[in-house]
Amino acid sequence: MLYDLRRADVRVKWLVTGLLATLGLSYVFGAAMVALYAGFTPQSVAATYAGAEMSMPMPPETTMVVQRPMSMADFAGPEVHTVDTKLLIQDTHVHVPMYGLIAAALGVVVVGLSLPRRWALGLIGLLFAAPWLDFAGMWLTKLVSPRFAIVTIAAGWAMGVAYLIVAALAIHQMWLSRERG
């Protein structure tokens, strides 16, 4: 095959290394952002995406008022970051194209690796399936059941693991392998 990262020009290797380093940095901060806004437990992810919409889907027949006393401490209490349907539509619209481009970029790296065809196909499939499942989990959590939060968590980890596999194989084959050109 013409495109083999082990024997590629050093400029191509340098480009791929830069791409992987940059994506790695963005993944680290992506994980930090998830920790800040949604958390890594099924409960916190369900609270973010399912929200109150699950508990009160129908408006009352007539407008009604419920009053309860508040203390200043209640105003200061930790707020759960929630993503309602409108925001999730917006998030899906802007994130999915970017995830597709990242999966495509990592997929191009996979094509240049020396791997059995089945492994390469599986890895490329994982790169695209993980973000699909990530957003599928968010939508299912919102529309079907908070139990689907586990899908989002598993898919998020799958994205990270897929990146690590690609990065480790690429760095090894480009810079460390005995067969490199």
Add this chain to the structure above:
Amino acid sequence: MNFLIRAAAIAAMLHITPIVVLVKRPDAVQALLPGADAYVAREVHLSGTDAHRLHEAVDWSPEDGVLVFYGGTAGSTSVGALEFVRVDTPHGPIEVAVGFTPRGAVRGVVVTKATVEMKPWVLEAVAAGLTDHYRGLKPGGVPGGAAGIPGRAGNLAVYVAGEVDKGVARALAAYGAFYNHVRA
């Protein structure tokens, strides 16, 4: 390849940045309900008809169909009420706290949350005197913050002022129609 680069650039431009707290809620409450020593949350669960009426008026539906007003009292005297209103923009959400005097006029407006991207625009708009333009407004009035700051702030600050105007308009419409007109 050219397509990929363009698509990446567009996706990066559209990416919504995280939300940051500009003013903590307790600080906004103290500023908008000065002197209050007791508070009550008044949750108005809108019927389908009322929710539709509000939507027709200001093109907005509150989250889960529930308006939440916070009333403050000092002893037995009402200090007023406030609302936190979210405005979704193409750059992500902002949250605006609108405080009312006991006579139903706007006492003050505080922008409590914005995205990282919009934070400097909000700060510039506020520094240009944005929130002064809302003081004294009553339900039925039209917020004119965005119209009041050109010349003292840049285009993006004027843009975000227009979004704050939307939040104030929503708070005015909700307060005017539902704060004192539905029994607990």
